[in-house]
Amino acid sequence: MKNISLVSAMALALSANAAHSEDASPAGGWLATAAAAAPAPAPAPLAPAPMGVFGADMPPPEKLVLSITPNFANFSGMRIGTRNVSNEYIVNNVPFFLNPTRTVRIVPQNIAAKTQVVGLAYGVTKDFSLVFTGGMGEKNLEPLTFSGATGSQQRGRSYVGTVSLVDFSLSGIYRVYQDDIHRVLINLGFSFPTGSNHATFNGLLLPDGSRALVRAFYGMQQGTGTFDIMPGVVYAGHLDKWSWGVSYRGRHPLAANPQGYMWGNLHEFNGWAGYTWIPGLTTTFRVLGSLQGRIAGFDPEIRGIAAPTNPLFYGGKRVELFGGWTVSGKFIGFDNLTVAAEAGLPVYQDLNGPQIMKNWQAGMSLRLRI
Numbered sequence: 001m002k003n004i005s006l007v008s009a010m011a012l013a014l015s016a017n018a019a020h021s022e023d024a025s026p027a028g029g030w031l032a033t034a035a036a037a038a039p040a041p042a043p044a045p046l047a048p049a050p051m052g053v054f055g056a057d058m059p060p061p062e063k064l065v066l067s068i069t070p071n072f073a074n075f076s077g078m079r080i081g082t083r084n085v086s087n088e089y090i091v092n093n094v095p096f097f098l099n100p101t102r103t104v105r106i107v108p109q110n111i112a113a114k115t116q117v118v119g120l121a122y123g124v125t126k127d128f129s130l131v132f133t134g135g136m137g138e139k140n141l142e143p144l145t146f147s148g149a150t151g152s153q154q155r156g157r158s159y160v161g162t163v164s165l166v167d168f169s170l171s172g173i174y175r176v177y178q179d180d181i182h183r184v185l186i187n188l189g190f191s192f193p194t195g196s197n198h199a200t201f202n203g204l205l206l207p208d209g210s211r212a213l214v215r216a217f218y219g220m221q222q223g224t225g226t227f228d229i230m231p232g233v234v235y236a237g238h239l240d241k242w243s244w245g246v247s248y249r250g251r252h253p254l255a256a257n258p259q260g261y262m263w264g265n266l267h268e269f270n271g272w273a274g275y276t277w278i279p280g281l282t283t284t285f286r287v288l289g290s291l292q293g294r295i296a297g298f299d300p301e302i303r304g305i306a307a308p309t310n311p312l313f314y315g316g317k318r319v320e321l322f323g324g325w326t327v328s329g330k331f332i333g334f335d336n337l338t339v340a341a342e343a344g345l346p347v348y349q350d351l352n353g354p355q356i357m358k359n360w361q362a363g364m365s366l367r368l369r370i
Contacts (some may be wrong), residue, residue, distance in 0.1 A: 049245060051340040051364070056185065064370050067093040070364060073361040087109075092150075102305065109310060112140045116135050127175040132149065143158055146207060162200075166222050166223065188229070191251065192227065194223065197259060220308075225257030228253050233248055243276070250267050259299040286342070290317070318349050320345065324342030339366055340364065342365075
């Protein structure tokens with residue numbers, strides 16, 4: 001009996017010692033439990049899309065992002081289709097819209113356009129956000145006026161412009177798919193006619209040498225006067241330091257405005273690539289292709305013997321190249337701030353014209369997450 005008790009005591013001691021060794025082992029016991037309970041590391045932030053792409057980036061849930069975005073663009077030179085044409089060719093060969101027996105006598109030389117847009121983006125859920133935009137716009141025109149009813153004698157130039165609110169918009173963005181590399185988002189927006197489409201020129205030089213107060217040309221108005229629907233879709237991806245994506249966004253008027261016209265449907269296609277040099281600094285290259293139809297209808301108050309009074313001389317096709325960068329505010333100790341910029345120029349323009357050509361566009365965006 002003593003031998004049996006001794007064996008039993010030794011077995012119990014060995015069992016307890018084994019249990020103690022298992023609990024103390026780095027591969028098991030309380031250390032293994034603690035390791036299993038440790039939270040997974042946070043995923044790396046997504047590389048930002050170029051500044052000019054809508055619907056690729058979303059704020060976190062219950063976070064508000066305020067953005068201030070000034071944009072600048074310049075236009076000069078006249079084109080019919082893909083062919084540049086001179087002022088003299090236009091005034092001798094292009095008929096006046098309301099009286100085809102006469103030729104136009106006023107030709108745009110330069111347009112400087114700038115907008116100041118304020119945006120608010122709110123993350124409703126992880127996969128859905130709302131975006132509101134509004135702001136002010138200013139356009140300044142330098143037209144060249146020719147004397148009399150015919151001929152190529154120049155009368156002089158005038159300097160006129162318009163300033164007003166731009167059309168405001170409200171959009172929703174929904175993320176339909178995302179994995180470690182790819183994501184797909186759709187968006188749907190509405191544009192509201194808050195911008196003026198009946199602004200006037202004060203002092204436009206006429207062929208007889210007088211100056212007149214007239215309604216500004218279609219392209220010089222800050223607003224469309226229509227309610228527009230804006231659908232879009234975005235695919236974006238990233239791998240290591242590289243990012244890329246493609247997107248589409250349209251703008252389609254639902255009906256003519258009270259002045260009797262509406263802009264042609266606009267289709268914009270983007271493709272881009274980006275490279276993140278260090279966390280918080282990304283550079284991008286973007287290709288933008290756009291297609292817009294002619295204006296349908298006309299405003300009887302937009303008249304005069306100028307090329308831009310013809311609603312058929314609007315719309316066309318463009319291909320533009322843009323370079324840009326995005327920098328995080330963490331480099332100055334403010335993680336919630338982001339600064340982005342982008343600039344580009346057209347490499348192909350096929351315009352319904354004669355129509356003034358686009359030369360360049362540049363802008364920047366200051367974004368603050370609240």
